[in-house]
Amino acid sequence: MKRKLHRLQDVLDTMPVYSILITKNHEVIYANKCFREAFGPNEEHLPCYKYLWGYNSPCPNCKTFTPLKTSKPFIWDWVGPNGKDYEVHDYPFIDDDGKTIILEMGIDMTEHRKMEKKLRDMTSEILLAEENQRKIFATNLHDTVVQTLGVIKMRLSMFDHKDVSKDHKDNYEEICRLTTQAITEARQLMQDMSPQVLYELGFIQAIEWLIDNVEKRDANLKVHFVAKNPLVFNKLARDVQILLFQSVRELLNNITKHAHAKKATVTIIGNKKKVKIQVKDYGKGFREHGERRMEGGFGLMNIKERLKYMQGQFTINTGKKGTMIDIEVPIQEN
Numbered sequence: 001m002k003r004k005l006h007r008l009q010d011v012l013d014t015m016p017v018y019s020i021l022i023t024k025n026h027e028v029i030y031a032n033k034c035f036r037e038a039f040g041p042n043e044e045h046l047p048c049y050k051y052l053w054g055y056n057s058p059c060p061n062c063k064t065f066t067p068l069k070t071s072k073p074f075i076w077d078w079v080g081p082n083g084k085d086y087e088v089h090d091y092p093f094i095d096d097d098g099k100t101i102i103l104e105m106g107i108d109m110t111e112h113r114k115m116e117k118k119l120r121d122m123t124s125e126i127l128l129a130e131e132n133q134r135k136i137f138a139t140n141l142h143d144t145v146v147q148t149l150g151v152i153k154m155r156l157s158m159f160d161h162k163d164v165s166k167d168h169k170d171n172y173e174e175i176c177r178l179t180t181q182a183i184t185e186a187r188q189l190m191q192d193m194s195p196q197v198l199y200e201l202g203f204i205q206a207i208e209w210l211i212d213n214v215e216k217r218d219a220n221l222k223v224h225f226v227a228k229n230p231l232v233f234n235k236l237a238r239d240v241q242i243l244l245f246q247s248v249r250e251l252l253n254n255i256t257k258h259a260h261a262k263k264a265t266v267t268i269i270g271n272k273k274k275v276k277i278q279v280k281d282y283g284k285g286f287r288e289h290g291e292r293r294m295e296g297g298f299g300l301m302n303i304k305e306r307l308k309y310m311q312g313q314f315t316i317n318t319g320k321k322g323t324m325i326d327i328e329v330p331i332q333e334n
Contacts, residue, residue, distance in 0.1 A: 018106040038082055052081050064102055067092040084110045123309040124239040131242050138190040149183045203233040203241050210249055218256045224265045232270025247303045251279040259283030277327045285318035
């Protein structure tokens with residue numbers, strides 16, 4: 001039996017994660033090599049809060065003993081006194097005397113979290129750079145093409161209809177109509193490229209403007225908008241707002257192009273920890289229009305990848321009665 005225990009201790013000592021057994025009285029009765037090297041030996045057998053932090057009472061934010069209340073394993077994040085980030089796994093464990101104690105294992109996630117932050121920062125920089133290029137393009141489009149079309153329309157309006165011969169009257173009216181249409185489409189393109197409402201009024205108003213535009217382009221579609229605790233969205237970082245706005249725009253465009261839906265719902269919910277956006281349509285699901293709804297524009301796959309780098313989630317539920325897409329993004333502390 002002793003040989004088996006020694007063998008088990010040898011195995012635990014070779015593990016790259018810390019492993020401890022801790023009682024209800026906060027006494028660490030076993031610690032593997034990884035734990036001892038990270039936090040030093042506990043030769044005086046002090047309670048963990050005294051040994052690790054020098055406190056005289058249990059740590060207020062400690063979640064180690066959660067499994068004693070739930071009888072289930074529990075996972076949480078912890079920053080140790082050495083400044084490292086750990087993903088902590090706690091399990092209820094029955095000791096030799098029949099008492100329930102805690103088996104805790106901690107995985108050092110410091111480098112992983114640094115890499116995640118680096119990826120988030122890179123994604124933010126790319127989003128902001130792209131948005132800046134869109135603003136430049138929209139401005140140039142306004143200052144060149146739109147203004148030139150405006151001058152053409154003004155010059156056309158200066159002609160008296162009587163001066164246009166009957167042979168050219170239809171062509172003249174067609175040119176006037178196409179010029180007006182080109183100006184309208186160019187302005188719409190400017191708004192799509194760089195929606196000023198997002199910068200001037202905020203995220204919620206931008207979504208309302210977006211829904212209004214979609215309903216104008218598709219008279220058969222009615223989009224219901226629900227906002228719960230919406231002020232949280234206006235406090236999001238600019239890059240997150242841009243990504244979420246682009247995501248909703250792409251999802252609504254997919255509905256108008258492929259879902260053949262008459263009704264859709266956009267729901268946004270915010271709280272202290274995360275924001276959630278749900279876009280639901282009551283049209284044809286992905287199975288009938290498979291790859292087509294994954295193509296073009298900003299793209300669903302592009303949305304999913306960028307959300308991943310921001311620790312966000314993107315889930316799709318689709319079927320014959322429609323499609324529901326949920327987007328969740330955690331609120332990052334400044």
